[in-house]
Amino acid sequence: MPQYPNRQFLDFEQPIKDLYEQIDQTKKMAEKNPKIDYTSNIQQLESLIVEKRREITANLTPWQRVQLSRHPDRPYTVKYIDKMTTSFLELHGDRNVRDDKAMVGGFAQLDGETVMFIGQQKGINTKTRQLRNFGMANPEGYRKALRLMKLAEKFNKPIVTLIDTPGAYPGLEAEERGQGEAIARNIYEMVRLKVPVICVIIGEGASGGALGIGVGDRVLMMENTWYTVISPESCSSILWRSWDKKEIAAEQLRLTATDMKGFGLVDEIVPEPIGGAHWDYTEAAAILKKHIIKTLNEIKPFSAEQRVNQRIRKFSKMGFWDEVVD
Amino acid sequence: MKKDEDIETNLSGNAENREPDSGATAEAREKWYKRFRKGITTSTAEKKETPEGLWSKCPECNYICTTTELKENLFVCPKCNYHHRIGSDEYYEILFDNNEYIELFSNIRSKDFLGFTDLKPYQKRLDEIHAKTDLKDSMRVAVGKILGSEMVVACMDFEFIGGSLGSVMGEKFSRAVDYAIERQLPYMVISKSGGARMMESAFSLMQLAKTSGKLSQLSDAGLPYISLLTDPTFGGISASFGMLGDLNIAEPGALIGFAGPRVIKETIKKDLPEGFQRSEFLLDHGFLDFIIDRKALKERLKQVMVLFQN
Numbered sequence: 001m002p003q004y005p006n007r008q009f010l011d012f013e014q015p016i017k018d019l020y021e022q023i024d025q026t027k028k029m030a031e032k033n034p035k036i037d038y039t040s041n042i043q044q045l046e047s048l049i050v051e052k053r054r055e056i057t058a059n060l061t062p063w064q065r066v067q068l069s070r071h072p073d074r075p076y077t078v079k080y081i082d083k084m085t086t087s088f089l090e091l092h093g094d095r096n097v098r099d100d101k102a103m104v105g106g107f108a109q110l111d112g113e114t115v116m117f118i119g120q121q122k123g124i125n126t127k128t129r130q131l132r133n134f135g136m137a138n139p140e141g142y143r144k145a146l147r148l149m150k151l152a153e154k155f156n157k158p159i160v161t162l163i164d165t166p167g168a169y170p171g172l173e174a175e176e177r178g179q180g181e182a183i184a185r186n187i188y189e190m191v192r193l194k195v196p197v198i199c200v201i202i203g204e205g206a207s208g209g210a211l212g213i214g215v216g217d218r219v220l221m222m223e224n225t226w227y228t229v230i231s232p233e234s235c236s237s238i239l240w241r242s243w244d245k246k247e248i249a250a251e252q253l254r255l256t257a258t259d260m261k262g263f264g265l266v267d268e269i270v271p272e273p274i275g276g277a278h279w280d281y282t283e284a285a286a287i288l289k290k291h292i293i294k295t296l297n298e299i300k301p302f303s304a305e306q307r308v309n310q311r312i313r314k315f316s317k318m319g320f321w322d323e324v325v326d
Numbered sequence: 327m328k329k330d331e332d333i334e335t336n337l338s339g340n341a342e343n344r345e346p347d348s349g350a351t352a353e354a355r356e357k358w359y360k361r362f363r364k365g366i367t368t369s370t371a372e373k374k375e376t377p378e379g380l381w382s383k384c385p386e387c388n389y390i391c392t393t394t395e396l397k398e399n400l401f402v403c404p405k406c407n408y409h410h411r412i413g414s415d416e417y418y419e420i421l422f423d424n425n426e427y428i429e430l431f432s433n434i435r436s437k438d439f440l441g442f443t444d445l446k447p448y449q450k451r452l453d454e455i456h457a458k459t460d461l462k463d464s465m466r467v468a469v470g471k472i473l474g475s476e477m478v479v480a481c482m483d484f485e486f487i488g489g490s491l492g493s494v495m496g497e498k499f500s501r502a503v504d505y506a507i508e509r510q511l512p513y514m515v516i517s518k519s520g521g522a523r524m525m526e527s528a529f530s531l532m533q534l535a536k537t538s539g540k541l542s543q544l545s546d547a548g549l550p551y552i553s554l555l556t557d558p559t560f561g562g563i564s565a566s567f568g569m570l571g572d573l574n575i576a577e578p579g580a581l582i583g584f585a586g587p588r589v590i591k592e593t594i595k596k597d598l599p600e601g602f603q604r605s606e607f608l609l610d611h612g613f614l615d616f617i618i619d620r621k622a623l624k625e626r627l628k629q630v631m632v633l634f635q636n
Contacts, residue, residue, distance in 0.1 A: 168565075170585030170593050175603060178613050180564030180584035188538040188570055207522070207531060208565040208584070215535050229522045229531040229562075234589075238334045239444035239524060252442050253527045265528050312539035316500055318532040319493030320439035 001073070001281045008072045012056060012064055016275075019049045053275025057224070062250040066232060068224040069203045070166075073278040075285070076135075077104055077119030077162040080202060083285030084292070085110050085117070091148060097177060100141030102133040102169070103213075105148040107157065111293055116152035118145045118213055119162030119202070135204070136169035139182035142212045146186050149193060158196040158296055161213040164203030166231060168212060183212035190215035191311050194304035198295050200270065200288065201225045201257075202277075215315070217299045217307060219265075220291060221257040222284075223272040227265075228255040265318060268295070333560050333586035336488030337520040338444070339451050384408050386579075400620045409577045409620055411557060414466040414481035417516055421479060421624055427470030430478075431501050436463055436494045440527055448525040451487070461486045464519065465495040467502045469511070473628040478506045481516040484558075489519030491562045492526045496533030499567065503540040507547045512631060514552040517568045520586075521561020534566035541570055550634050552627070555582050555605070555614075573615045573630065576605040 002008070005024075009017040023045045030038040060068065068074075081088050085108035092099040105118035120137060123129030137145075145161075152159050168179055190197060190213075197216035205214070205227030221227060230238075235253060236245040260266040270291045277284035302310065382396045383389070386408035396403075400420055401410040419425045438449035455461065464486040469478050480502050482489040499515070506513040522530040544551055553571030555564075557580035564584050568574075576582060583603040591598055601607050608614045618626050 168584065170589045172590060172594055172596075172598065172602070175583050175585065175590065176607075176611050178569070178611065181569040181613055183565040183584070184534075184538065184567070184569040187535055187566060188542060191535065191539045191542050208534065208562060211531060211534055212565070215538075228528045229526075230524055234334075235524055239338050241338070241445075249444075252440075252444065253524075254440055255528065260528060263528070265532060308542075312543065315532060315535040315539050318536055319496050319529055320437060320526075321494050321497055322435045322437045324433050324435055 001075075001278075010064075010067050010071060012060075012067075016049055016052050016056070019045055019052060023049075050274055053279060057275050060224075061247065062226075062253075062256050063232065063247040065224055065256050066204075066226050066250050068276050069226050071276060071278045074203060075277055075281045076124075076164060077117075077121045077202065079281055080162055080285050080288060081108055081117050081119075083282060084289040085115070088117070091151075092144075094140040094143035094147055096143060097140040100133075100138050100144055101131050102135055102137040102165075103141030103145055105145060107152075110160075110289070113296075114155075114157050115296075116148055116157050116159045117162065118148055118159065120165040120209075120213075122164060122203070133169060135165045136167055137165065137209065137212075138169050138171070138174045139177040139179050142168070142179075142182040142186050145213050146189055149190065149197075153193055153195050156195060158198070158300070159193065159216075160292055161197070161199045161216065163199060163201045163205050163210045163214055163227075165206055165209045166204050167206040168209035180208075183208045186212045187215050191315070192308055194307065196296060196299045196302075196307065197311075198292060198299075200292070201227045201266070202288075204231075206231050215311070217302075217311060217314075218267045218295050220268045220270050220295065221260055221266045222270045222277065222288070223257055224276045225257060226250075226255040227257075227260055228253045331558070331581070332588050333520050333558055333581070334588065336484070337490050337522075337524060339455075339487040339525075340445070382410075384410075402620050407578065407619070409557065409579060411484055411518065413461075413483045413485060414468075414516075417481045418466075418468055418470070418479070420620065421472050421627070422468070422470035423473065427468040427479075430467045430469060430505060431498045432462055432466065434463070434494050434497055434501075436492055436526075438525070439493075439529070440525075442525040442527065444525070451525070455486055459485060463494040463498075464489045464492070464523075465498050467498050467505075469505070469509075472624055472631075475628060475631040476509075476511055477627070477631070478502050478511050478513045479516065480514070482518045484518045484520075487523060487525075488521075489517075490521065490523035490530070491519060491533050491566075492523035492530050493533065496536045499533075499537045500540045503544050506549055507544060510547075510549065512550040512552070512634070513544060514554060514627070515567060515571075516554045516556060517559040517563050518556045519559060519561075519563045521563060530562070534562050537567045538570065541567055545572075550630070552630065554618075554623075556580050558582070560584070560586055569613065571615075574613060575616055575618050576608065576614050577620060578605055578617050580605045582608055 004020045088108040090106040104121045120135040122135040123132040199214045199216040199219045201221040232246040232250040235249040257269045273280040273283040379393045382393050384403040387406035389405040401412045442448040467480045552573045555576040559582045605617045
């Protein structure tokens with residue numbers, strides 16, 4: 001986890017940066033005047049930082065929530081797997097085209113039990129961002145995910161997917177290799193998986209690209225994430241025919257965890273450390289781990305048949321309409 | 327060659343108003359262009375009405391024929407075989423014997439649960455389309471006989487907010503599957519859509535999971551599901567039931583894909599190859615079982631039914 005001064009700050013996080021700078025100055029003064037004790041001043045500033053973090057995240061607009069989900073310091077899938085599990089064995093390839101680095105997966109031990117973890121992975125610098133294609137998987141990524149899910153099913157291991165994608169990759173080869181079909185197949189097969197499946201939105205939950213690994217017995221959303229049918233930017237460009245309405249689009253789409261839970265489209269909100277997951281990876285992972293274990297225990301008792309039927313029923317209920325008398 | 331179409335624009339429900347408004351734009355135009363002669367001087371009141379839709383021009387080869395001729399040819403250009411975009415009414419007339427069919431679940435209507443407002447409130451958009459057309463939503467479901475074989479056929483109407491997939495389409499689709507299972511009938515969906523309905527936000531996204539789950543039940547019941555893709559089929563449809571047919575088939579020359587051509591072009595910053603995302607391209611890449619001319623569709627469906635059932 002980056003520490004100040006390597007931390008990055010979003011525009012609305014500036015007051016926190018100012019406090020860090022004050023601490024820096026205080027430390028410099030302390031060096032200059034070794035006789036005066038600045039410890040309490042620094043402590044006070046540090047607690048102010050925590051207070052500021054709380055204050056800022058207490059009143060976020062939907063668009064700011066989107067920004068937070070994309071925070072450059074935010075932990076990604078592999079980070080959560082590293083922090084939550086032991087003995088992670090990453091498995092590669094779709095056995096067909098290539099290994100898609102935007103999608104990762106493998107078995108790991110979660111609290112003494114083997115679980116299949118699958119998720120989109122973003123990079124942390126220019127080089128790895130390109131390698132990971134900014135978390136935008138190609139069809140082979142979705143097919144790799146499905147291969148791993150089938151593997152887990154064969155060995156009767158539960159599946160946890162960690163979702164963080166700005167969307168499935170809209171490229172020429174992606175179309176040639178059937179991006180639509182790959183996502184469709186995953187959705188269809190995930191409904192039918194005999195083992196427990198938990199899906200967690202840990203960052204961006206953009207449309208089909210997210211749902212392609214997003215069908216499960218339970219869907220959780222971390223506090224500072226979003227999940228909907230289109231990114232606010234693209235929505236703005238299509239419906240408002242301008243790129244400048246992304247804030248309004250974010251509001252209209254009702255894409256925050258609170259909204260989604262309210263609609264019954266996700267089951268639970270996973271709290272994040274004060275100010276967001278990027279402030280404390282260890283704590284963020286610990287909270288998530290607790291929620292995953294609790295949820296797994298809830299859904300484990302069901303038989304395979306019950307699970308599949310419940311999954312179909314769960315998604316069948318989603319929607320709103322009127323029925324008129326003709 | 328046809329002008330590139332912006333698939334996503336249709337989803338805004340404003341596709342028909344894409345021409346610039348006369349007001350501000352006309353003023354701006356005058357600044358650099360001076361008209362010397364007077365324009366059309368006939369007042370609107372004196373204007374003579376030409377009966378609408380007497381002639382039809384093929385957008386592909388510019389061949390002009392009468393609408394009657396085109397209709398007799400099942401809305402396929404007699405010269406270049408271009409398949410015109412048609413709605414559920416036309417498909418049902420083409421498919422069902424003697425145009426006899428029973429429409430199902432037509433009482434399910436969209437509503438604005440989220441209070442979604444873009445350039446217009448969603449509810450207003452719905453009301454306006456309801457006032458303008460007979461369509462109730464972007465999909466209709468019917469049951470009838472095709473050369474004697476009974477089948478449930480769901481068909482999209484592109485005219486209704488770009489044939490977008492929302493809660494109503496998802497629910498009609500689900501009930502159609504239940505109906506097919508109950509009566510042990512094959513199920514066909516004719517897709518023609520820009521993708522998910524943004525005005526229903528995440529609810530529209532979840533229809534992908536909802537419909538796929540229902541298809542799983544249809545499959546367990548051992549019933550055939552045919553997905554007929556027509557021009558255009560994009561986004562959420564191709565990422566769910568559109569690509570999940572026991573048979574995926576398409577009309578010739580239809581644009582079919584996940585991401586729209588404009589989005590891909592902007593992403594890869596290259597021109598797209600000729601024929602990209604057309605039915606023939608999908609067939610070549612292994613995503614379609616066959617391409618079928620509209621005029622041969624009925625016979626072919628009968629053949630499929632016979633092969634599946636006997």
